[in-house]
Amino acid sequence: MSKDTPIPEIDQLVQRAHEAFLTFKGIDIKRRAAFMHQVADEIEALGPELIRAAQSETNLPEARLAGEKARTVFQWRSYADALSSGNMLDVRIDTADAGRTPPKPDVRKTYVGLGVVAVFGASNFPFAFSTAGGDTASAIAAGCPVIIKTHPGHPETSALMATAIKTAVRKAGLPDGLFAEVRSDGFEGGQHLVSHPLVKAVGFTGSFAGGKALYDLASKRPEPIPVFAEMGSVNPVFLLPNKLEHAAEETAKQYAASLMLGVGQFCTNPGILAAPNHPGLDRFLNTLRSQIIEAAPAPMLHAGIASAYAKKKTELLSQQGVEVLASVAETNTEGHGHAAVATVKASQFLANEQLAHEVFGPFGLLVIYDTADEATAIAEALDGQLTVSVLAEQDDIKNNERLIQALTDKCGRLLLNGFPTGVEVCYAMQHGGPYPATTDNRFTSVGPDAIRRFARPISYQNWPDEFLPNELKDANPLGIWRTVNGALTKEPAPRG
Amino acid sequence: MSKDTPIPEIDQLVQRAHEAFLTFKGIDIKRRAAFMHQVADEIEALGPELIRAAQSETNLPEARLAGEKARTVFQWRSYADALSSGNMLDVRIDTADAGRTPPKPDVRKTYVGLGVVAVFGASNFPFAFSTAGGDTASAIAAGCPVIIKTHPGHPETSALMATAIKTAVRKAGLPDGLFAEVRSDGFEGGQHLVSHPLVKAVGFTGSFAGGKALYDLASKRPEPIPVFAEMGSVNPVFLLPNKLEHAAEETAKQYAASLMLGVGQFCTNPGILAAPNHPGLDRFLNTLRSQIIEAAPAPMLHAGIASAYAKKKTELLSQQGVEVLASVAETNTEGHGHAAVATVKASQFLANEQLAHEVFGPFGLLVIYDTADEATAIAEALDGQLTVSVLAEQDDIKNNERLIQALTDKCGRLLLNGFPTGVEVCYAMQHGGPYPATTDNRFTSVGPDAIRRFARPISYQNWPDEFLPNELKDANPLGIWRTVNGALTKEPAPRG
Structure with missing residues (x-):
């Protein structure tokens, strides 16, 4: 059933994803969040064939899979809401002071996506940590296109989830390079993805051996890239x-x-x-x-x-x-x-x-x-x-x-006085521990803060209002919380 | 003048720094910020011998050095203020809901220091990016002890700055392992530091060759650690x-x-x-x-x-x-x-x-x-x-x-319509660009957000108030902004 994606085709998918990035990164958080709700709608609309496929491919019971589907939808919706609330952008504005010696410039900081993200799904969560799982949702929220390396354990499940995302992309009028699947039952396809110069970050959930191999590959690239590998632990x-x-x-x-x-x-x-x-x-x-x-x-x-x-x-x-x-x-x-x-x-x-x-x-x-x-x-x-x-x-x-x-x-x-199974999807969740539990314990892979893994800060110095991203404009048209001259506020930012 | 620190002595310094970490990480942000202001006071109090030493060691003019001293003091004070305002902790609290199926736990997230940080100072900023510079100030703010690898270009300047920090440590009654210097004119001392199992992160400002070598060394350790290397660029x-x-x-x-x-x-x-x-x-x-x-x-x-x-x-x-x-x-x-x-x-x-x-x-x-x-x-x-x-x-x-x-x-x-020299120390500053300008462009090395490089999130699930860090307690005794059930507030957090 699952046929490996040929290497030249992987290269084309990455190239198209990169082109999609150039458009997608400029789309403001409200529209990006609306697209994510659309993905959630499409996943919800998937019929009983989704659960059937997953049951036959993973042996997981129906009730568990139904719960996991709801959790997956909740991830898309709650990350979308965290995005549109502005919480994820952590906007900082320091206004100019022309009277100071030397004159103080106007500096405003927001976050932009890193670029194309390669996601390696887990076998044990065919919905919530696979094709349409938390890594994919958080990379998209950060403004990054995603190429998923389909888990060979559940190809049909993955194909159904991929269809839901692609339908949402089409309905939202976004570039279709925004999401793609790569199939590779061995290591070659995944290694090629992680080595591709236009891939800028990696999300992985699985074994220590698998995660560490990707980390090593990524850190030896001519341009090293971050790998967020969640590799499990014994949870004492x-x-x-x-x-x-x-x-x-x-x-x-x-x-x-x-x-x-x-x-x-x-x-x-x-x-x-x-x-x-x-x-x-x-x-x-x-x-x-x-x-x-x-x-x-x-x-x-x-x-x-x-x-x-x-x-x-x-x-x-x-x-x-x-x-x-x-x-x-x-x-x-x-x-x-x-x-x-x-x-x-x-x-x-x-x-x-x-x-x-x-x-x-x-x-x-x-x-x-x-x-x-x-x-x-x-x-x-x-x-x-x-x-x-x-x-x-x-x-x-x-x-x-x-x-x-x-x-x-x-x-x-x-x-x-509790047990660790059951990971709440919420702002306060930290799902990521010191190495070797994960490769980067400064980030979580569950909860809206997972978005931050795939974004980087960028400062605009002395740009006039009309050329700034919406979240940085004087009037605060998105109505979000911003740190203006050191204090949190929703008020407009004064021009110095 | 500068004599290399012997390797066994480096090991002792790291061990003492680690022991200091166990105490220091538990000290709340208000006291940590007060200590940082004390460091700023001690640097301010350094007499004309500081400028004289730096002039003779770096050829930089007096006016420039005076300005850089003021900037260095400002870094300690403004990072301290960002810390005590709570801005750096980004506290998130999601309260319990016992009525939900399954019951929703109480989860609260804050930041803790990574552990001992090794800092490699720059030759071109003997105050602001060296011994008592931005990397040291931000690591201390994050709750991490610092071991500085003294820049061989300005050993006397470095020794004076080190004395200021050590005096502040003593006056604050903090463990004296909190800050130490390592001298090494070659590579051996620095490499030993970066390879030490108790060193958990590295800050570096300098050449591409130097930064990349440390990055490679750190990523090949049995436990890889983050390296924040700011390696310059052509700034087109x-x-x-x-x-x-x-x-x-x-x-x-x-x-x-x-x-x-x-x-x-x-x-x-x-x-x-x-x-x-x-x-x-x-x-x-x-x-x-x-x-x-x-x-x-x-x-x-x-x-x-x-x-x-x-x-x-x-x-x-x-x-x-x-x-x-x-x-x-x-x-x-x-x-x-x-x-x-x-x-x-x-x-x-x-x-x-x-x-x-x-x-x-x-x-x-x-x-x-x-x-x-x-x-x-x-x-x-x-x-x-x-x-x-x-x-x-x-x-x-x-x-x-x-x-x-x-x-x-x-x-x-x-x-x-401006030129890049002159980097404002402010919240909105991003001093860190895509590789090879830096090894990790998700962080800045200038401005209070530099603190975030050296901290990791930790979640407390279902802990009663009395055992929580002050910033997570119900009543919000530190009076900081917190994201409680998704909304920013300074109000107390309700128990579910």
Whole structure:
């Protein structure tokens, strides 16, 4: 079904995308936002064939896909609204002062798109982080054309989403180079895209190996370009003593649910839980065990992911000091993910860095610590993470200040008494943590601030009103918040 | 005088800086800003020995150094004010909604420092872009300790500035690891710093070769880190026909002044001017010639810069089609920079990319174009630039829409009827252009937004008020602007 796009055709698509950029970057935020709502309308209008295609290509259940479709539409709409509110442009105006020595110029700053963006979609979110997903929506919001490298796991789903975007482009009267698909089941097409001189940024969601390879390729180009690779993590959960003692069973149930959600196929899956050797631990472990062994195995996204999961799980379980707590029996269910939880002592965890690696699927490693110092040592030994969760009562927090400070340095999102699966699409979301969770932790890939990845500031010095972009004009015709001479205001900017 | 810091001592300094980070990052923006004002006070209090040291080490005139000292103090104060106003934190709060399915969590986002920052100062701004310069001030504002790799061209100046910062650190009761100097006249010390696992970002102002080497080193680390290298550019000026016809003499005088300011030793020096073969060109050239030949040669920063300038100028003048318009006689003045201006036809400029390279010093290349299309071809062939200037009347702008669009894509700051030397320190300033002008054009190195280079967002999910940083607390105790549920406000944030 999926036929690789020939290299000369990729070159043509990039060239057309670049030409579209020259038009699109000049279109003001209100019209760009209206186009994004049009894309959302077209996605909403896709009929049951979308869910059917995705179900057959990803094994994800219908209800989950329906929710993910709604989330995808919400991403387009909320990013469009953040754009048209002006929030994303962060306009700054410093007006002239001719009387100063030397005379102070009039300087006004806004954001423009970087140029053509190459997006590599994820297998585990065929809607929300693939063809019409968050990277595509945020690049378009920033004023950038997008070339999507279609995920080979769901080509039909991708084609349907691409049609929705293309229909919106046509209806909005925008240049049709604004969005294009490239199919490549191997590496060649994607590498060619990332190496193309007219491609100016890359969005990627997937494995560490894939993201790091693109980062390396992009940083070795004659003109290096930014790569925003979200590469997952083990999302450690730290359970503290009082919480364990008073809520062992409830916490075990919640952890099991988060661990097994979506057959563990989330970049925010909580793969490691550090628990104290303290009253309540047996109750916690017993409850967790019963939750896991009762779980029915479910099909994973595709057979390759299921076999990689089985292999990594086996490797991890064979490490010194790792003991199985609970494991779903491997029945005759090929392609399914069988949940498992194991325990290891903190000292052994700290001595073997392989134990901290991600096992993509419903596998949890419980690291049992004896003292607060040992918990802090675990925290300090961690790689960068998308999220860290703390399960604690008020006294636990007060007794573990150093631990919590150490955890803050390791993640992009710090949760209290919650689990990391379920990433809210909102302004305050930071989905991006220190390396190796992502390649650039100064940005998020979820929420309207994701737009900022694909834009750069530009200052206009001493330009008269008529030649300025609308957001910089004296009268503030877009009615947006602007920082004028250091103060936020919606008032017109005075000419000096 | 300057003795290299031994490698084991560098390791100790980085370790102490990291320990200082653990304290400093938790200090709220008001106290951090107060510390920055203290640094400004200490710099102001430095006596005439500072100017004397800088004069003897850089050959820069006293008035220029006095101005640069004031600018340096202003950078610390204005970045401190931007910090304490909350503008830099861009706080976002999305409150909980327990009634939603699934329940919406409380998510709050602020910025924290990246960690220890290594700063490489510039030779041409011994105050404003060196030891106590903009990179140091913005890293400190972001909550990061700084290790400065002292510029070997001005060690005494650097030592005096370092003393000012250290005095402020002591008076503020902050950990003394917060700021340290490393001396290394070769590459070893700097490379060791950039490779150190506890160093999390790099600021650099200098040559392309130097900046690119640090970028490559940083991107090949086991944990890649961001490098903000400002590497200069030729800052092209585009003179359009009506402007030429009506203001030939005045424009020539202004161009000559900008070209020769500070013996051409600015990263914003306008090294290329594109002029139309149009009525007025002879008057423009004649005036420019007389301005240049009347100029007295002046000492450059050091003998090495002067000889590199002379060599590059000679190389460029030997290129095919390049004709000298005016050249200051090479009198018996070693270490001085002798201004020169040459002309070349657009067709020859376009055929030889060497002509677009920077000649650091008071050298200008005039590229003479015949048609608007040729001007656009020059624009499209340009590398990324810090600035582009357009000299134009209103009709010129209207007649050259495509040219101006192309120029917008090439720079971080676009000026109209002005010259790029003199970079205003203000919110709206963008000092950073597409590669190779800088390694990351999504950020500025001048103005308070420079702080953002050294911070990363972090989200707190479901944390009670008492454990949140002050800027995220419900009551808004810092009184700053925050985006609460999508709207800017100074009001308290409601708990859901």
